[in-house]
Amino acid sequence: MIELAADCSRCAALCCVAPAFAKSSDFAGDKPAGRPCRNLGDDFRCTIHEELPQRGFPGCVVFDCFGAGQRITQDTFGGRDWRSAPELAGDMFALLPVVRQLHELMWYLTEALKLDEARRLHPKLRAAFDATDALAGADPAELRGLDVEAYRMKVVPLLRRASEMARSRVGxxxxxxxxxxxxxxxxxxxxxxxxxxxxxxxxxxxxxxxxxxxxxxxxxxxxxxxxxxxxxxxxxxxxxxxxxxxxxxxxxx
Missing domain, CATH: 2.160.20.80 (E3 ubiquitin-protein ligase SopA)
Structure with missing residues (x-):
C-alpha cells in the first residue's frame, strides 16, 4: 500500500535539508538548499516542532511531502540517510521535489477515484495512478532524468475532467x-x-x-x-x- 501522507519517523528529515528557505513571513531565516535547518536535531527531529508558528516557521507547518520523504529514505535508498552515507546526499535531496510531485499527483488521482460522478473515468484514473507509482519507484538515475513537469501536464487534464464531471452535477x-x-x-x-x-x-x-x-x-x-x-x-x-x-x-x- 503506497503511503501518501508524511511519516516523519521514517524519513531522514529531507524537507528540513533539501529545499532553500528565504527569510519571509513563512520562515524566520534564510537557509541555502542542501544545508540542514538550524532547528534540526541529531535525531532528524525538529527541535521546535511544537512551536513552529510562534518561532516564525509557519511554512514548515503547511508543507506536505505526500509521503515522498519516507519513500525516498526507506524504498529508494533502503533506509540509509545522508548523514551516515553522505555520498547519497546529492541524490536524496535532488529526488525530493521529483517524488513529491509524483506523490502529490497520486493523491489527486486517489481523490478523483472517490468521485462517483466521474465513474466512467475511473479506469483511466487507475491506470494513471499505476503509471505514476511506477515512476516514483524508479531508480535515482531515472528519477533525476524525469521531466516531471511534462509528465504532470499529461495527468492534469484527466483530473480536470473528473472535477468538471463532479461539479457539473451541482447545478x-x-x-x-x-x-x-x-x-x-x-x-x-x-x-x-x-x-x-x-x-x-x-x-x-x-x-x-x-x-x-x-x-x-x-x-x-x-x-x-x-x-x-x-x-x-x-x-x-x-x-x-x-x-x-x-x-x-x-x-x-
Missing part, C-alpha cells in the same frame, strides 16, 4: 475563480457550490459560512483563508496542508 452558475486574485476578498455566506478555485490566491479571504460543496481547490493558496462555518462537504482536491494554512477553528477571534 447553478458554478463560479469560475481559477487563478483569481482573491486576497482578502469578502465572500462570507456566498453560494460557491461547484466553484473552481484552481490556482486561486485566497490569502486572508473571508469564506465564513460560505457554501463550498463540490468546490475545486486544486493548488489554491489558502494561507489565512477564514473557513469557519463554511460547508466543505464534498469539496474537491482540498489537501490537509491547505486546511492547516486556513483558519478553521473556534480558537480564532
Amino acid at each position: 447553478g452558475r458554478r463560479p469560475d475563480h481559477s487563478g483569481a486574485q482573491l486576497i482578502g476578498r469578502r465572500l462570507r455566506g456566498a453560494d460557491l457550490r461547484g466553484a473552481s478555485f484552481r490556482g486561486a490566491l485566497l490569502i486572508g479571504a473571508d469564506l465564513r459560512e460560505a457554501d463550498l460543496r463540490r468546490a475545486d481547490f486544486t493548488g489554491a493558496d489558502m494561507r489565512g483563508t477564514d473557513l469557519r462555518g463554511a460547508n466543505l462537504d464534498g469539496a474537491i482536491f482540498l489537501t490537509a496542508s491547505q486546511l492547516r494554512a486556513a483558519v478553521t477553528g473556534a480558537d480564532h477571534p
